[in-house]
Amino acid sequence: MHSTTRGRRCPALVGILAGSVLLTAVPSAATTGGNGSGIGDPYYPDDGNPGYDVSHYDVRVAYDPDRPDRLTGDTTVSATATVGLDRFHLDLEGFEVGSVTVDGRPAKSFTRIGAHELVITPARRITEGSRFAVRVRYSGKPVGESWHSFADGGANVTGEPHSATAWYPANDHPSDKATFRLTATVPDTWTVIGNGRPGPVTSSAEATRTFRWYEDKPLATYVSTIAIGRFAVNTSQLADGTPVIHAYGPGAVIDPDAEALLPEIIGFLASKFGPYPFSSAGGIVTGSPAEEGSGPLALETQSRPTYEGVMFDSSMVHEYAHQWFGNSVSFSDWRDxxxxxxxxxxxxxxxxxxxxxxxxxxxxxxxxxxxxxxxxxxxxxxxxxxxxxxxxxxxxxxxxxxxxxxxxxxxxxxxxxxxxxxxxxxxxxxxxxxxxxxxxxxxxxxxxxxxxxxxxxxxxxxxxxxxxxxxxxxxxxxxxxx
The missing domain is CATH 1.10.390.10 (Neutral Protease Domain 2)
Incomplete structure (x- = not known):
């Protein structure tokens, strides 16, 4: 990452061991959803939530750039309870939450606390060790500082240390990584780019197209992304068949030499650090955001870094090094x-x-x-x-x-x-x-x-x-x- 957007949040107790999140939850936070429910980060103690470990996000959104004040979302978070849960929290900024279900049953209640807490009381207590799925339907204007609008109506999400909560409910801390599926519907003249491999693109009679992306390796929430634009998309592959997808927004520089350099960069980094860790590669090159100075110049969005304006060798080397250092191996908390x-x-x-x-x-x-x-x-x-x-x-x-x-x-x-x-x-x-x-x-x-x-x-x-x-x-x- 070369430049950042920052937000403030504010501890329960957490012990983090490589590969999993081990939560020693304060009972009032984990089992009753009280205030101070953060996962315990020393710098952002309100970020994340104790009591469960997310395994997968299924994020479904619809967005019309002609109506930038409205995104509709339908996100299912699959997780395992690490303690018994009478209540639990998700992180979500803004939006009006229309409904919440837990394992298909309407939640007993849900409410908002503070800047980003969605407190959910399930109809039945979730027992320790149980797998559960919480589905949240929401809509409204994206308000998180990591949501960036472009002059032509397009938008993308990038930011560090916070970005996910600008567009979907999450356990928003790098220590709780999960696989990720994105399904996004936009007007049929627009394109959506996300993390991982692309799935089928389908059209509807309502002049919309639905794009699907799937990241099959766990990601930290801040390196998930969505980019909506009138992209020029170039596809190729690495020598081992790994798909490479580059997308260029209006005003972005399309540099074939930089694009052709990526296999060499990945090969060089693999020679130093070990095999490339993901099943896709490429880049998202946006134009300049409509808001002066907003957004990062580049960010290591997993498997497909995001660049503002142009993609060039030193920036590519830096952001692709993050695919090993930061994305595949993520830090435990923000001190790291x-x-x-x-x-x-x-x-x-x-x-x-x-x-x-x-x-x-x-x-x-x-x-x-x-x-x-x-x-x-x-x-x-x-x-x-x-x-x-x-x-x-x-x-x-x-x-x-x-x-x-x-x-x-x-x-x-x-x-x-x-x-x-x-x-x-x-x-x-x-x-x-x-x-x-x-x-x-x-x-x-x-x-x-x-x-x-x-x-x-x-x-x-x-x-x-x-x-x-x-x-x-x-x-x-x-x-x-x-």
Whole structure:
């Protein structure tokens, strides 16, 4: 991700273990749906909801760009109760909720609390371990800040850390990942692009078309997307048959060279991190939103990143690195943003290195020396940088330096071996920065990585020399003093 939209939410207790969400719910929150029902994120403690684990979203919407004040939705959330539930919450911004059913029975009641809580009381208590499906029908004007309108009437949804609740009810936290199906009906001159593989497109006598998309690997809600526009759509495939779909909105630059570069980018990243994790690829390139400065310049929407205006190599490398770091392996909570952004940004340096760049003398030494006397460059922690700093510039600037220093500390074999093992062990799941540190120490047990991580990740000043210029970087530093 290169630029963000942000929202504020506000803990129950949650323990997160890679691959699942383990909820230790406060009884009044999980079993009675009381206030303070968030999943327990330290930065956004109202986000998400305890008491259940979502396995699948089936999102059905209808939208007419000539009536931008009205979207109709019919979403079914399939989940498993991790505690007994007398009441539970979903996150949804705006909209008028017309009906709610749980396992086909009308809910006993449903009400709205705060900015985004939909509190549901089922007709029967949901017992611990039970699978259940809640269906919510809703309509109205999309109001979430991640809903972006375009001058021609089109729209799309992108944003971080929040976006899903602008268009469907969700357990809106990265720790609860689920597969995703989108069914969207629009006037027949419009096209809908979503995550994953496309399904059948059907037409109706009412001059509408219905588009279907399915993401068969679990996604975090903030990387789900819908894009409605008069798109030019190009299709191709990777060498292994993976479908590649690029969609260009009015005003977007169609660059065949950039499009042709994608297989090489994916192949390069796979050589560093392991197999490409998803069953489709491509990009959504929009025009500029109607609202000045709204929306991200690029976001790693799963399997099909979204770009504003143009798709080019460095942006593509960054957003596709997120398919491994952030999407396949997602962080546990918003303190862990370095697990996505530090790695994606360093991948741009790896791409430059592939083209012949000397990262030691150019990128690394140049950046360090340029900022040696700049305390502001070093004063943000990379793990747990603080609320409101979860996507701080330090993750994009200091973060890649940290990873290059780690690489020079442990050597290429251990460094890239750690990255590939990280991807393999946590594929399609969640993990924390602390787990990454533990893995790096396990792979490289003879290195002083505790001191390294304390200096680079948890410190707020420039690292001391032995961590700043480790391994072969020491020769670079010595040469610079001559």
């Amino acid at each position: 943003g370095c697990l996505a952004e530090c790695f994606a940004q360093y991948t741009n340096q790896l791409w430059e290195e592939k083209g012949g760049a000397d990262l030691d003398t150019g990128f690394y030494a140049g950046t360090v020396e340029e900022n040696r006397e700049n305390p502001g460059f070093w004063n943000v922690r990379l793990y747990d940088p603080g609320r409101g700093k979860e996507l701080d510039p330090a993750l994009y600037d200091k973060g890649p330096l940290m990873l290059h220093a780690l690489r020079r500390t442990v050597g290429d074999a251990a460094f890239f071996g750690t990255l590939r093992r990280w991807q393999k062990e946590h594929r399609y799941a969640n993990a924390s920065w602390r787990q990454f540190e533990a893995l790096a120490k396990k792979v490289s047990p003879r290195q002083d990585l505790t001191g390294f991580f304390d200096a680079w990740v948890h410190g707020t000043v420039i690292p001391e020399r032995k961590y700043l210029y480790p391994g072969s970087l020491g020769a670079v530093a010595a040469a610079g003093k001559r």
